[in-house]
Amino acid sequence: MTRHLVLTLAIAVAALAAALVSGPHRRGALVGAGSAGLTAIASLIFMQRGARSRKPLNAAMAVMAVMFLLRILVVALGTVLIVRNGESVFGFIIGFFVPYFTFAAIEGSYLHGLSRGTGPTA
Numbered sequence: 386m387t388r389h390l391v392l393t394l395a396i397a398v399a400a401l402a403a404a405l406v407s408g409p410h411r412r413g414a415l416v417g418a419g420s421a422g423l424t425a426i427a428s429l430i431f432m433q434r435g436a437r438s439r440k441p442l443n444a445a446m447a448v449m450a451v452m453f454l455l456r457i458l459v460v461a462l463g464t465v466l467i468v469r470n471g472e473s474v475f476g477f478i479i480g481f482f483v484p485y486f487t488f489a490a491i492e493g494s495y496l497h498g499l500s501r502g503t504g505p506t507a
Contacts, residue, residue, distance in 0.1 A: 389495045390429050393488060397422030400484040410476025413467050417480025420459050425488035428452040432495060442499045449492060456485070 400422060404414035428448060435444030460481060467477045 387429075387433065387495075389491050389498075390426070390433070393422075393425050393429055393491055396484055396487055396491075397425065400480070404476075404480050407476055407480075410473040410479070412470075413473035413476030414480035416463055416467060416472075417477040417482075418484055420463055421456075421481045421484045421488065424452060424456050424459060425484070425492070428488075428492060429495065432492070436499060442496070445496055445499055449496065 397418070400418035401415065404411060404418040407414040431448045431452070432445040435441065435448050438444045463477055463481065464474060467474050
């Protein structure tokens with residue numbers, strides 16, 4: 386397991402813990418933090434699998450693009466479900482996007498590491 390994945394798991398757990406203590410916004414925040422965490426973990430796992438290919442940076446960028454589009458759908462679906470159940474949309478949006486920006490930075494760091502390569506650059 387890479388340090389990027391371990392860091393993502395730690396932040397996902399911290400986001401869920403913060404959502405648990407968010408008072409009246411708890412359910413919305415839990416759905417937001419949970420969906421952000423799951424998509425971030427899936428994204429890094431797929432990036433790592435793609436990094437085994439002949440063009441690791443291209444594969445990882447493709448995964449990042451597909452996961453971004455999936456996250457747009459997750460936010461839309463989550464917002465609809467939260468509103469239909471009468472839960473806090475504010476909690477969902479904060480619960481999703483605060484950890485998401487941190488996860489995006491971690492994914493960017495992973496991509497940056499791939500772009501440097503591991504072999505000689507002569």
